[in-house]
Amino acid sequence: MTDRIAWIKEELAGLKETGLFNRIRTIESPQGAWLMVDGRHVLNFCSNNYLGLASHPRVVEAVQNAIRQYGVGPGAVRSIAGTMRLHLDLESRLADFKHVDSTITFQSGFSANIATIPALVGKGDVIYSDELNHASIIDGSRLSGAEILRYKHVDVADLERVIQETAGKYRRAIIITDGVFSMDGDIAPLDEIYKVSSKYDILLMVDDAHGEGVLGEAGRGIVDHFKLNGKVDVEIGTFSKAFGVMGGAVAGNPLVVDWLRQRGRPFLFSSAMTVPDTAACIASIELLTESTELVDRLWDNARYFKAEMKRLGFDTGVSTTPITPVMLGEAPLAQEFSRKLYDSGVFAMPLGFPTVPKGKARIRVMISATHSKADLNKGLEAFSNVGKELGVIA
Numbered sequence: 594m595t596d597r598i599a600w601i602k603e604e605l606a607g608l609k610e611t612g613l614f615n616r617i618r619t620i621e622s623p624q625g626a627w628l629m630v631d632g633r634h635v636l637n638f639c640s641n642n643y644l645g646l647a648s649h650p651r652v653v654e655a656v657q658n659a660i661r662q663y664g665v666g667p668g669a670v671r672s673i674a675g676t677m678r679l680h681l682d683l684e685s686r687l688a689d690f691k692h693v694d695s696t697i698t699f700q701s702g703f704s705a706n707i708a709t710i711p712a713l714v715g716k717g718d719v720i721y722s723d724e725l726n727h728a729s730i731i732d733g734s735r736l737s738g739a740e741i742l743r744y745k746h747v748d749v750a751d752l753e754r755v756i757q758e759t760a761g762k763y764r765r766a767i768i769i770t771d772g773v774f775s776m777d778g779d780i781a782p783l784d785e786i787y788k789v790s791s792k793y794d795i796l797l798m799v800d801d802a803h804g805e806g807v808l809g810e811a812g813r814g815i816v817d818h819f820k821l822n823g824k825v826d827v828e829i830g831t832f833s834k835a836f837g838v839m840g841g842a843v844a845g846n847p848l849v850v851d852w853l854r855q856r857g858r859p860f861l862f863s864s865a866m867t868v869p870d871t872a873a874c875i876a877s878i879e880l881l882t883e884s885t886e887l888v889d890r891l892w893d894n895a896r897y898f899k900a901e902m903k904r905l906g907f908d909t910g911v912s913t914t915p916i917t918p919v920m921l922g923e924a925p926l927a928q929e930f931s932r933k934l935y936d937s938g939v940f941a942m943p944l945g946f947p948t949v950p951k952g953k954a955r956i957r958v959m960i961s962a963t964h965s966k967a968d969l970n971k972g973l974e975a976f977s978n979v980g981k982e983l984g985v986i987a
């Protein structure tokens with residue numbers, strides 16, 4: 594090894610010492626309530642596949658049909674040669690599902706943020722950003738060159754304070770918030786934030802990655818949950834969570850969508866969603882449109898699991914959604930907890946810095962509609978045993 598990269602070896606060793614080295618496990622089965630992980634059959638408490646759509650037979654079948662008709666690759670970036678009928682189908686179905694006028698899809702939710710924020714604000718502008726916003730919002734904001742002013746997490750009074758202190762200093766302004774905060778499972782008070790955005794006439798953007806397929810009527814998302822349909826300027830979405838696939842979207846005002854087709858850099862300079870991704874997303878939207886059964890089951894499961902975890906004495910933080918953080922504090926404890934869970938047949942990964950703040954390591958349990966009551970009870974038993982063994986609960 595040359596000296597030029599010796600620093601990386603030191604950094605990696607440091608991560609291992611402090612319990613922050615991320616050991617990535619290998620999955621050898623389809624996504625579902627149970628997984629084959631590193632050769633072991635384990636209960637899945639990790640994935641964002643809230644509704645089980647990642648391996649749903651109807652979704653798989655739709656993909657097989659689409660591949661026979663269109664092959665797999667989009668061929669190019671969409672503005673040059675890659676907009677297929679399928680992409681347009683997906684965009685119009687998503688608009689119908691979300692009751693918005695217009696949508697545009699991207700390769701991922703991450704891309705959607707990187708595309709949208711720099712297209713809407715730049716140098717001389719300001720972004721009012723919740724301090725716990727997702728990394729892709731932070732990166733998109735930095736790329737934009739706009740000034741980023743953080744307000745305290747879900748604190749609307751603090752947002753208003755920051756706006757009042759800075760009003761008039763900038764050309765354009767935007768408020769950006771996660772809808773559901775992915776590490777804590779709490780929900781942004783979008784109704785209150787909307788009032789502030791209206792009062793000061795500021796653009797409003799919400800990233801609904803963990804709200805779509807979860808919140809609102811039939812899983813239409815956080816905007817529907819707060820009955821703000823048609824009022825939020827920009828809604829970012831992802832197909833990689835409840836929809837079970839991969840891809841991103843922006844829903845909202847047709848002017849914003851038209852602008853992104855002209856100026857969203859990941860749209861203009863990176864190839865489109867693939868045929869299988871696009872076909873799978875269409876099938877997932879169809880399933881959500883047909884029935885609320887999966888969304889209902891997700892919530893039943895989540896309520897049961899969270900209530901039982903609290904009864905056992907675990908600190909599950911401030912979550913009001915199916916995301917169930919189990920707060921453990923220091924990263925090495927979270928890692929050890931996760932290892933012991935795995936040994937007892939439960940797959941639940943530890944999360945430490947930089948995914949969550951230092952000293953706030955946790956195991957994040959993701960409950961899904963695919964879990965049976967027996968699955969949940971098995972998970973609860975494992976948590977109870979390991980929690981007692983490690984002195985986390987009495």
Ligand SMILES: *Cc1c(COP(=O)(O)O)cnc(C)c1O
Pocket residue numbers: 701702703704727729730771772775800801802803831832833839840841
């Ligand atoms: C997961 C997530 C993303 C990224 O979505 P991908 O489609 O996986 O790239 C963006 N924003 C938020 C809030 C997320 O939770």
